[in-house]
Amino acid sequence: MNSFDDVRARLDTVDYLVDDGLAMAVFLAVRLGKPLLLEGEPGVGKTAAAKALARALDTPLIRLQCYEGLTASEALYEWNYQRQLLAIRLAEADGSRLGDADLFTADFLQERAILRAVRYSGPRPPVLLIDEIDRADDEFEALLFEFLGEAAITIPELGTFVATRPPVVVLTSNHSRDLHDALRRRCLYHWIEFPGPARVAAIVRRAVPGAAEPLIRDTTEFVGRVRALDLEKAPGLAETIDWVSALAALGVTDLVEPLVPQTVGTIAKTPADRRAVVAALPSAAPPGGQP
Structure with a gap:
């Protein structure tokens, strides 16, 4: 996308109409590689904007729907405990024993939405939609700071994963509660008004x-x-x-x-x-x- 006019034209081809403000916000988010926080009343088209952007860029949409109680294991990554237990039992059957270094490897890692976006290896970066972030808890916001600031996720057992092609990140909020200042500072911001x-x-x-x-x-x-x-x-x-x-x-x-x-x-x-x-x-x- 070469300009905000180009953004408008591309989104128009997928039947999503934008005004100058939203077109500029999307253009800068893509050009600068910064997360974009979209706020507005329910139903003004925040989620639809991210979906349309993915279609306009011809790239996958990875969606994380937020809710109260959302945890890192549901949003970032989780260990496949069943496979780990099976590996332990197979090792015991062979008379050997597995340690943490054997069990906490990439083979046993289950990617959730955010890690999947970081590790995505397609020709174009995906669009990651973190939808209704205001529904999640304050603690969950803190989990996002490293990712939003550095397009990276640290897994204690494996180290830090940094995106080779940082995803285009769109966060949406219905403004049902105040978001943490640290999250806002990491994002570009646009309020979507209900159109005339x-x-x-x-x-x-x-x-x-x-x-x-x-x-x-x-x-x-x-x-x-x-x-x-x-x-x-x-x-x-x-x-x-x-x-x-x-x-x-x-x-x-x-x-x-x-x-x-x-x-x-x-x-x-x-x-x-x-x-x-x-x-x-x-x-x-x-x-x-x-x-």
Whole structure:
């Protein structure tokens, strides 16, 4: 990727539309070899950005989904204890004995997502997606510092593995908690805003090519209004695409059709939000269109 215009063009070919800010952030992350931390509300396209980047670069996507309690053995590496136990028993059957130097070797190492990205030997570096880092614990963030700063992982029994081709690292966060300053310092940063109606319509048009243009216009404008309501979980791009897909599949062409209220579960995820969204639908207006 030679410029942020090139980033925009390549992502456009895989149907991911970006603004100047995100295009520049991705370009600098790739050019400088720095991890990129993407934050924003749920559903604005953070995870999709990493997936699209992998497609645009024609390289594998390695994904680590974070959650509370995530450990090093689940994210970095783990020893294959079953194989080690089998090796011990085979050695005992032969009258010999295995020590730690025999058991803690690369043959017994199980790669998890981050070590797999470090040791990847393909022609192009992979894209490593560390998704929803804010769901993991503070302690897990500390495990990432060496990797994020040096593209390396130290395994006490084997030494330090350094990536020959550092992966393109994208971390995402829904900003549900504050991340450690040390993690932020190791990353480039970009906040993804929910796009305006025109760009939402353009994104939906790519994602649901069979939907009628008036339906795309009306639904994206309606979602924009709904997001201004006092909702527990405002709908994001993913929910908007799901809604248009559902309406198109039902043959709906207008939001005043009777089936529309039955489909709002695609954008409203709590009972209170569903009531608010249904009340805001054009079909909910009294006859004559008077408020």
